[in-house]
Structure formats: structure tokens, C-alpha cells
Amino acid sequence: MAFHMRLQTKLLVVVSVLVLGVVLVTSGLVTYSQKKRATESTYRLMERDARYLSRRISHNIYNSNWRTIQITLDMALQSNGDMLYYAIHDKDDRILFSSDTKSVGTWQPGCIAEAPQSEESVRYRSNEFTVRELPLSEPVAYKGAPRGAKGEVVFDTCMKVSYIGRPIGCLRVGYSTRELSAHIQKSATDVLAGGAAILLTVIPGLLILIRISIAPLGRLNRNLLLLRKRAETESIGKVLGSVDIDEISDGSTTTEIRELSLSFGALSGMLVENWQQLEAQQYNLEMNVTRRTGALRKANRALLREIAEKKEAEEKLRVKNSLMEALHDTTLDLMRHLEFNELLELLLRRAGGLMSMESGYYFEYRESTRQLYPIVTSGRFEEVPKLPTRIGEGLVGRVWETDRPLYVEDYKTWSGRVKGHPGLESLGASVAVPIRLEGNVGGVMGLAQFGDEFEMEETAMGVLARFAELASIALNNAMMHSKLQGELDERRRVEKEKDRLFQHLLQAQKLEAIGTLAGGIAHDINNLLMAVQGNISLIMSLTSPGDIVHKRGGKIEELVASGSALTSQLLGFARGGRYHVRPESVNTVVKSSLSMFGRTRKGIMISESLAEWLPNVEIDRTQMEQVLLNLYLNASHAMPDGGRIRIETGMTDLDDKLAAAFNLKSGAYVTVAVSDTGVGMDKSTQSKIFDPFFTTREMGRGTGLGLASAYGIVKNHKGAITVTSEKGRGACFTIHLPATAKPCWEDEASPLAIHSGEGTVLVVDDEPEIREVVKTMLKGLGYLCLEAENSSQCVSVYREKARDIDLVLLDVVMPDAGGDIAYQAMKKINPEVRVILCSGYSLEGRAEKMIEAGCNGFIQKPFTMEVLSTEIHRVMEG
Ligand SMILES: Nc1ncnc2c1ncn2[C@@H]1O[C@H](COP(=O)(O)OP(=O)(O)OP(=O)(O)O)[C@@H](O)[C@H]1O
Ligand SMILES: [Mg+2]
Known part of the structure; x- marks a missing residue:
């Protein structure tokens, strides 16, 4: 067992x-x-x-x-x-x-x-x-x-x-x-569970099989055990003799062994059969799998093909889309730039980025030479010599000629290349597109790759052509903008000019109005001073120099002189009085004014730089001296602690533009510049200094008429006076006077002295005091006197006594009619009539016209006995 x-x-x-x-x-x-x-x-x-x-x-x-x-x-x-x-x-x-x-x-x-x-x-x-x-x-x-x-x-x-084929x-x-x-x-667990299930089903079967198969062996074993037990008590022979094999084998031993072998055979047969079944099943399974796999592979291949095609299409679309997207972004950016050349540079950069090409250029067409010139380059083209290209020549010339984009895979081997162009030996892929400006092909933009192999995407060419169209729009915009800007600038300039002229006009009108007022005041004061001066002259002539009355009279004469200086300032400002305009040398006037100013002033150094060979200027010397004196005085006031005054003369040619800035006519001008190292002026002060009565000097010190009068006098000489200055850095006044080709006037003025004479003088003045005092002065000089208080009286007296009257001393402005009317009437009576004009106004307007019409002389009121007698003497003797 x-x-x-x-x-x-x-x-x-x-x-x-x-x-x-x-x-x-x-x-x-x-x-x-x-x-x-x-x-x-x-x-x-x-x-x-x-x-x-x-x-x-x-x-x-x-x-x-x-x-x-x-x-x-x-x-x-x-x-x-x-x-x-x-x-x-x-x-x-x-x-x-x-x-x-x-x-x-x-x-x-x-x-x-x-x-x-x-x-x-x-x-x-x-x-x-x-x-x-x-x-x-x-x-x-x-x-x-x-x-x-x-x-x-x-x-x-x-x-x-990667982006457009390039790893990024x-x-x-x-x-x-x-x-x-x-x-x-999970798969491992599933497989193990399967194995376990197989084991659990196979092992009990095996157990039963084994049991059945080895049952005869068990019985054999039992019988053998029985034999062994009997052999222990009985002799071997007896045992063996008594052993009936059939009994040992329980009568079935041979069959059982056979059965055992049969069972083993059956067992192995079963195992073999099972194994074969398993193999068959596996084979079937594999066949099924192979069949299925084949079908699947086929389907898979078709699917893969489809996917590949789809991917290719997608890839193309993607490249196109990304290019379009980039193009869109780029375009928006481009439209914001309006400076033409700056825009061109940007275009090249953007086009290069879009096409992944490193170098670029823009050629501009010039009608004058009918050639294309590289005006903007980028990348490696910066190192290439910039040579012009003819129409139809090379890539650029062809694109211009055909007005179509052109792509060359490898420029260096391309038959149409410009041979011998230095720097292009390694030029590979190149593409160029026409750029349309104002409707025509205005230039050619190109991109290129040096050396490396480069393959352009299929869709890229179309995108570049579209880019060129957008670039053309952007460039046209920029051109239009610059034109508009130009027009706008011109309009602004015109507006500014208009404004400037308007300001000038306002200033002129203002000065005109004040000038008229100042002239009127000066006239009235001069008349008053005339009466005073006349009476003092008489007193002086009646007293001897040692007399106290004579001395006081001298003082009064001095006061009248300074009053007269003041009125002459007023008249100067009123633009009146170019009394004696003659061709003069500015240098001479500068010298005489400097000697009047006096070179030795406390702490002030005066230097001059006078240009040689200067043309003359037509000036009233006295007035011009007055202008320069005013400038020197102002300079010295601006330097209370001393400093330097410099006077320079020179010549300049003003063209239309420059002359307009000074409000002058173009032509040759002589300049006098007076500069100092004084306190200077800020802009606000500078804008007011030529206004009459503007002064920064303390009350009672300055009248504010110095520069106003200088301005009026210079203007009256068809010149201009300007100033440049900065606070704390001195000032420089420059006078421009029109140059003349006339030679210098030789001064033959006779020295002032009292000249007695004889003859009849008709004194015409509306002021009775003046008539009175002048008559007395004339009588003192030996003349007979007639008088008239207005123009009509003057003419009737002259008509009556023309033969007796040798000279008429005629006031210019009278209430009824001007002296000019009387002069014309007297001239009709006697064309040889001798007339000396005598006015509180200066020699301008009417008086000047009368001198031109034939009057013999002019005396500015107030005048002294010396001035009166010298002028009468000159006219009577002349
Ligand atoms: N060289 C100068 N440097 C600095 N300021 C000056 C100069 N010349 C003129 N000015 C300024 O211009 C003002 C006007 O000058 P302007 O000669 O008309 O009058 P004024 O000198 O003040 O008075 P007046 O000339 O009657 O004595 C002066 O008060 C002064 O402020
Ligand atoms: Mg002054």
C-alpha cells in the first residue's frame, strides 16, 4: 500500500x-x-x-x-x-x-x-x-x-x-x-489566472488517470507483500512452490500488467493526443492570427498611406498658414512705418525672416540713367560692391523688365547671372520680386542665401509675391505720407511767414500811429523852443559875453539844445527826417560817432574792426551818428562795472530768403555791428526794446526813445537793425544799410557864424510868437521883413510885392493850406522865387517833396541866429 x-x-x-x-x-x-x-x-x-x-x-x-x-x-x-x-x-x-x-x-x-x-x-x-x-x-x-x-x-x-524645415x-x-x-x-494576472485554471482542470484528471493506471501495480505490490510475509514463516521453496502466480497476481496479474501497460499506453496516448490537440489548436490559433494580421496589415498599410497623404496635405497647409499668419503680422507692423528708407530696411528684414533667407536688397529704378541702383542691402549683400544693373540684366534687371517674380535655385551656376560681379561667387538660392510704386515698377526687392543649400517651400513663392504687393502698398503709403508731410511743412511755413508778416504789419502800424503822435508833439515843442531860442538869440546878440544876462541866456540856449535833441529823437523815431541824405562811408560815420562818444570812459574799452573797401551808403550822417551814439550809450549803461565795446563794419549779400528774414529787399548791404560784454537781455526784453518809451532804466534816467528812434531812422534809410543777446552774456546790435555805387559826398559846409545881409524877407508862420521873434532876428541881421500868417496871405503878399521880396521863409505846416500850396502859387508868380523851408517837423513828406520841387533850403526849428543867418546867406549868395 x-x-x-x-x-x-x-x-x-x-x-x-x-x-x-x-x-x-x-x-x-x-x-x-x-x-x-x-x-x-x-x-x-x-x-x-x-x-x-x-x-x-x-x-x-x-x-x-x-x-x-x-x-x-x-x-x-x-x-x-x-x-x-x-x-x-x-x-x-x-x-x-x-x-x-x-x-x-x-x-x-x-x-x-x-x-x-x-x-x-x-x-x-x-x-x-x-x-x-x-x-x-x-x-x-x-x-x-x-x-x-x-x-x-x-x-x-x-x-x-522645426519651423519651415529648420530645427528651432x-x-x-x-x-x-x-x-x-x-x-x-493586468495582463500578467490574466495569464496567470488562465494557467491556474488549466492546472486546476488538468491535475484532478491526471490524478484519476494515475490512480487507474497504477492500480494493478498496487495489487501486485500487495500480493508481493503477502508473499514476503509468508516467506518469513515458511521455506522459500515451499513458498515459491506454493506461489501460484495467478493467485499472487490474484488471477489477473498478467491482464493487469497488460492493462497497466495498456493504461500507461492509454495515458501516454491521451497525453500525446492532448498535446497534438493543443498543437492543432495553437496552429489554428496562429493561422487565425496570421490571417487576421494579414488583413489588419493590409488595412493598416492603406490607413498609413492615407494618414501620410493627409499629413502631407496638412503639413503643406500648416506651412502655408504659418507663412500667411507671419505675413499678416508683418503687414500690420509694416503699415505703421512711414519713413521710406527705414521702411525698406524693415521690409528686407521681414521678408528674410518670412522666407528664412539671410540676405536681401532693394534696387531703385532711375529714369535719368535707365538703370537700377541698390539703395538698401542687408546680410551678406552689405559686403558686396554696390553696382548698378541694366534693364534685363541679371536677376534684378529681368524681374524689372518682366514685372514678375523670379526664383533661381543656384545663382552662381545660373546662365542669366551677371558675370564678374565681385562678391556673388558663392551666391546660392535667390529670389526677386517687383515692387510697384505709384502704379509702375519702381524697384526690385530680392532675397538670397549664400553658400548653404536651400530649398524654397512650394507655397513660399506665392507668399513672397503677396508680401511684395503689401510691401508696395506700404511703400506707396510712405511716399504719400512724405509728400503730404512736405506739403504740410510748406503750408506751416507759409502760415508762419504770414504770421510773421502780420506781426510786422501790426508793429509797423503801431509805430506809425505812435510816430504820428510823436511827430506832432515834436513839431509843437519845436515851435515853442523856436520862440524861446529866437528870443534868447536876440538877448544874446544884445548883451556882451561878460554880462550875467548873457551867461543866463547861454544856459537857456543849452537847455533849448537838449530839448531840441529830445525832439529830434522823437522825430527820428517818427521816421522823419532824412535831412541831408548823401553817399557816405560808414567807416567815416563810425569814426566820427566814436570821437563824439569819447573813447575814454571809465572802465570801458572800445575796439573797432572796420572793413576796407566798403561800398558807400546813402545816409543822413547826423541821424546815423545819432543811431550809433544811442547804441554806444546803451552799451555803456549795460556795463556799469566796465567792459568792452566792439564796433565792426562789413558787407554782406542778402539773397531773397535772408532778405525776407530782415524784411528787406535782396541785394548788397553794408553792416555795422556794435557789441558789448554787458548784462545782456532775455528774449522777452529783446521783443520790446524797439518799442517807443520802453526802458528798464530807473525813472527819470531813460526815455525809452533811443532804440525806437534808431529803429525809425534805420528803417527810413531802407535798412534794418537787429539784436542778438543772452541774459548775462552781452548784446550785439547789427545795422544793415543798402550799399550804393555812388562816390562819397565832398562836404563843403561852411562853418556856422552870424552873417549879416540886406534885402527883404517874407516870414510866413501861423504862430505869431515865431513870426515876431524871427522878424526881430532878421532885422538884427540887417534884413527888411514882411509877414504872413497863413498860406493864402503869403500868396497875396507875394503877388503884391514879388519884386521887392528877395526870400521867403516858409513854414511847411499851417492850418489853412500847407506851405507846398503857397510855394506852387508863388512859383507861378515868379519861377525864380527863393524859398527856405522852416519846420518843426523834419524833412520828410511834404518838405522833402518841396525841396525836390525846387525850394532852396530847409531849417529845422528851433534854430539859432547862426543857423538862420548862415542858411539865408547861402541861399542869397548862391
Ligand atoms: N546794449 C544793451 N544791453 C542790454 N540792454 C540793452 C542794451 N541796449 C538797450 N537795452 C535795453 O533796451 C531798453 C531800451 O533802450 P533805449 O535806448 O530805447 O532806451 P533807454 O536806453 O532805456 O533810454 P534812453 O535811450 O532814452 O536813455 C533799455 O532800457 C535796456 O533795457
Ligand atoms: Mg538808450
Whole structure:
């Protein structure tokens, strides 16, 4: 029994181990192949995912649209729970952007512990895609929800990103390995469960089989045991003799052994049959799988073809779209630039970026030479000599001629190239497009690649042509803008000029009005002074120099002289009085004015620089001296603690523009500049200094008439006086006087003295005091006197006594009619009538005309006995 049991157990164990082994090996193989298949499919899924993302963001990386990239990748992160993090590297593996903002600028997203360069960690590698297995150094979460724990192994993938065929970086995405692990684990469990099920069904069957098969052996064993027991008590022979084999074998021994062998045979047969069935099933299975796989492969191939075609179409569309997008962005930017050359440079840069071509140029067509000239270049063309191109010559000339874009794959071997053009020996791919300006081809824009091989995208040519159209619009805009700007500037200039002229007019009108007033006042004061002066002259002639009355009279004469100086300032300002205009040398006037001013003033140094060979100017010397004296005086007032005055003369030619600035006619002018090192003036003071009565001097010190009178006098000489000054840095007054070719006037003025005479003088004046005093003065000189109080009386007296009257002393302005009317009437009576004009006004207007009409002389009121007698003497003797 024990033997039977042991045998049975041993057999059971051996067979079970064999079956178990077969089951385990099969399960292992199945599990391994399933794991491999699942892993590869996961890699491919990740690759597809990463490729899709990289394409979507490549254009945005190129244009640094980080916001769009972030939205795209965050959406992917949100929709794919296995995606843990992302990062974008540039070509040099620097991180440009990542889901983990802390890590920007470092190699690693913060959650990755191991350096990804380690080759041991690489699990999968294709042309553009790499997968590594790396542990997380920090937990990863998205929107608060944990996605990966610290230490968890992840797939760290890297997909190359290209833009228009050029690598620009890599998109790095981390995926969780959990799903794959779970999948593998589940398949292993399934296989093991299958194995266990097989074992559980096969082992009981085996047990029964073994039991049946070894039952005869058991019985044999039992009989043998019986024999052994009997042999212990009986002799061997007896035992053997008594052993009936049939009895030992229980009568069935041979059959049982046969059955045993049969059973073994059946068992092995069964095993063989089972094995064959298994093999058949496996074969069937494999055949099925092969059949199915074949069909699947076929379908897969078709699908792959379809996908490839679709991808190609998508790729083309994507390139076109990204070019169009870039074109759109570029165009918006271009339209904002309005400076033509600046815009051209920008166009070249943008077109180069769009086409990924490094160098560019713009040729402008010039009608004068009928050639094209490079006016803007970029990249390697900067080093190429800038030579003009003829129409039809080379790429540029042809594009201009045909008005169509042209692409040359390799310029250096192209038959149409300009031979011998230095610098173009290594010029490769080149493209040029016409640029239309104001409806015609105005120039040619080109892009090129030196050296490197370059292949232009199919769609790029169309985009470049579109770009050229937009560039033409932008350039036309810029041209229009510059034209409008020019017109606007011109309009502004005209407006400004108008404004300036208006201001001049206002100033002139203002001065005119004040001038008339000042002239009237000066006239009245001069009449008063005349009465005083006349009486004093009489007193002086009646008294001897030692007499006290004579001395007082002298004082009064001095006061009248300064009163007269004041009225002459007023008259000067009133633009009156170019009494004796003669061609003079400005240098002479400067010298005489300086000697009057006196060179020795306390602390003031005077220097002069007088130009030689200056043309003369037509001036009233006395007035011009008065102007210069005013300037010297002002300069000395501006330098209370001393300083320098410099007088310079020179000559200048004013063209139309310059002359307009001075409000003068163009031509040759003599200049006198008086500069000082005094306190100077700010702009506000400068704008008022020529106004009458403007003064900054303390009350009672200045009248504010000096410069107003200088202005009036210079203006009256058809000249201009201007000032340049800065506060604290002195002032410089410049006078422009029109030059004349006339030679200098030789002065033959006789010295002033009292000249007695004889004859009859008709004194005409509306002021009785003046008539009275002049008559007395004339009588004192030896003349007989007649008088008239207005024009008509003058004419009737003259008509009556023309033969007796030797000279008429005629006032110019009288209430009834002017002296000019009386003069004309007297001239009709006697064309030889001798008339000396006598006026409180200066020699201007009427008086000047009367002199021109033939009057013999002019005396400015108030006048002294010397002046009166000298003038009468000159006229009577002449
Ligand atoms: N060389 C100068 N430097 C600084 N300020 C000057 C100069 N010349 C003129 N000015 C300014 O111009 C003002 C007007 O000068 P203007 O000669 O008309 O009058 P005034 O000198 O003040 O008085 P007046 O000439 O009657 O004595 C002066 O008060 C002074 O403020
Ligand atoms: Mg002054």
C-alpha cells in the first residue's frame, strides 16, 4: 500500500511539476510579448501626441507667442491626465518656457531628478523623438490635483520642433507610466489566472488517470507483500512452490500488467493526443492570427498611406498658414512705418525672416540713367560692391523688365547671372520680386542665401509675391505720407511767414500811429523852443559875453539844445527826417560817432574792426551818428562795472530768403555791428526794446526813445537793425544799410557864424510868437521883413510885392493850406522865387517833396541866429 501510495504521489508530483512548468513558461512568454507590445504602442502614442503638439506650437515658438503656446499646452495638459509637465528648449537646450515656471532658465523642469542626457535612461528613440524613464524629484500637480508623486518614474519625452524645415528647439513632455504598468500587471494576472485554471482542470484528471493506471501495480505490490510475509514463516521453496502466480497476481496479474501497460499506453496516448490537440489548436490559433494580421496589415498599410497623404496635405497647409499668419503680422507692423528708407530696411528684414533667407536688397529704378541702383542691402549683400544693373540684366534687371517674380535655385551656376560681379561667387538660392510704386515698377526687392543649400517651400513663392504687393502698398503709403508731410511743412511755413508778416504789419502800424503822435508833439515843442531860442538869440546878440544876462541866456540856449535833441529823437523815431541824405562811408560815420562818444570812459574799452573797401551808403550822417551814439550809450549803461565795446563794419549779400528774414529787399548791404560784454537781455526784453518809451532804466534816467528812434531812422534809410543777446552774456546790435555805387559826398559846409545881409524877407508862420521873434532876428541881421500868417496871405503878399521880396521863409505846416500850396502859387508868380523851408517837423513828406520841387533850403526849428543867418546867406549868395 505504501509503495503504491508513494509511486502514485511521485508520479502525481512529476506530472504536476511538468504541467506547471509548461503553464508557467507559456504564461511568462505571453506576458512578456504583451508587455512589449503595450510599451511600444504607448511610445508611439506619446510620439504622435508630442508631434502634434510640436507642430501646433512651432510657428508660435518662432514668433515667441508664449501666451498662445501656454494656452495650447495647458489645454493638452488638461485633456490628457497622463501628461505631467511640459517644457520648451531652444536649439542649445536652454529652457525657454515650461509648465513649471520656477524652472525657466535652468535645464530641468524642477520635478525631474536625473539629468536627461543620461543614455541609460533612454527607452525609445526615433528620428525626432526620444523617451527616457526618469524618477520625479518633486510631486507634480495640475490645478491643485496631484498628478505624480515624488520618486515616481515617468516617461520624459523630447520631440524636436522645426519651423519651415529648420530645427528651432525641442518640446519636452512628461507622461505618467502608471497606466502602462497597470496594463502590464493586468495582463500578467490574466495569464496567470488562465494557467491556474488549466492546472486546476488538468491535475484532478491526471490524478484519476494515475490512480487507474497504477492500480494493478498496487495489487501486485500487495500480493508481493503477502508473499514476503509468508516467506518469513515458511521455506522459500515451499513458498515459491506454493506461489501460484495467478493467485499472487490474484488471477489477473498478467491482464493487469497488460492493462497497466495498456493504461500507461492509454495515458501516454491521451497525453500525446492532448498535446497534438493543443498543437492543432495553437496552429489554428496562429493561422487565425496570421490571417487576421494579414488583413489588419493590409488595412493598416492603406490607413498609413492615407494618414501620410493627409499629413502631407496638412503639413503643406500648416506651412502655408504659418507663412500667411507671419505675413499678416508683418503687414500690420509694416503699415505703421512711414519713413521710406527705414521702411525698406524693415521690409528686407521681414521678408528674410518670412522666407528664412539671410540676405536681401532693394534696387531703385532711375529714369535719368535707365538703370537700377541698390539703395538698401542687408546680410551678406552689405559686403558686396554696390553696382548698378541694366534693364534685363541679371536677376534684378529681368524681374524689372518682366514685372514678375523670379526664383533661381543656384545663382552662381545660373546662365542669366551677371558675370564678374565681385562678391556673388558663392551666391546660392535667390529670389526677386517687383515692387510697384505709384502704379509702375519702381524697384526690385530680392532675397538670397549664400553658400548653404536651400530649398524654397512650394507655397513660399506665392507668399513672397503677396508680401511684395503689401510691401508696395506700404511703400506707396510712405511716399504719400512724405509728400503730404512736405506739403504740410510748406503750408506751416507759409502760415508762419504770414504770421510773421502780420506781426510786422501790426508793429509797423503801431509805430506809425505812435510816430504820428510823436511827430506832432515834436513839431509843437519845436515851435515853442523856436520862440524861446529866437528870443534868447536876440538877448544874446544884445548883451556882451561878460554880462550875467548873457551867461543866463547861454544856459537857456543849452537847455533849448537838449530839448531840441529830445525832439529830434522823437522825430527820428517818427521816421522823419532824412535831412541831408548823401553817399557816405560808414567807416567815416563810425569814426566820427566814436570821437563824439569819447573813447575814454571809465572802465570801458572800445575796439573797432572796420572793413576796407566798403561800398558807400546813402545816409543822413547826423541821424546815423545819432543811431550809433544811442547804441554806444546803451552799451555803456549795460556795463556799469566796465567792459568792452566792439564796433565792426562789413558787407554782406542778402539773397531773397535772408532778405525776407530782415524784411528787406535782396541785394548788397553794408553792416555795422556794435557789441558789448554787458548784462545782456532775455528774449522777452529783446521783443520790446524797439518799442517807443520802453526802458528798464530807473525813472527819470531813460526815455525809452533811443532804440525806437534808431529803429525809425534805420528803417527810413531802407535798412534794418537787429539784436542778438543772452541774459548775462552781452548784446550785439547789427545795422544793415543798402550799399550804393555812388562816390562819397565832398562836404563843403561852411562853418556856422552870424552873417549879416540886406534885402527883404517874407516870414510866413501861423504862430505869431515865431513870426515876431524871427522878424526881430532878421532885422538884427540887417534884413527888411514882411509877414504872413497863413498860406493864402503869403500868396497875396507875394503877388503884391514879388519884386521887392528877395526870400521867403516858409513854414511847411499851417492850418489853412500847407506851405507846398503857397510855394506852387508863388512859383507861378515868379519861377525864380527863393524859398527856405522852416519846420518843426523834419524833412520828410511834404518838405522833402518841396525841396525836390525846387525850394532852396530847409531849417529845422528851433534854430539859432547862426543857423538862420548862415542858411539865408547861402541861399542869397548862391
Ligand atoms: N546794449 C544793451 N544791453 C542790454 N540792454 C540793452 C542794451 N541796449 C538797450 N537795452 C535795453 O533796451 C531798453 C531800451 O533802450 P533805449 O535806448 O530805447 O532806451 P533807454 O536806453 O532805456 O533810454 P534812453 O535811450 O532814452 O536813455 C533799455 O532800457 C535796456 O533795457
Ligand atoms: Mg538808450
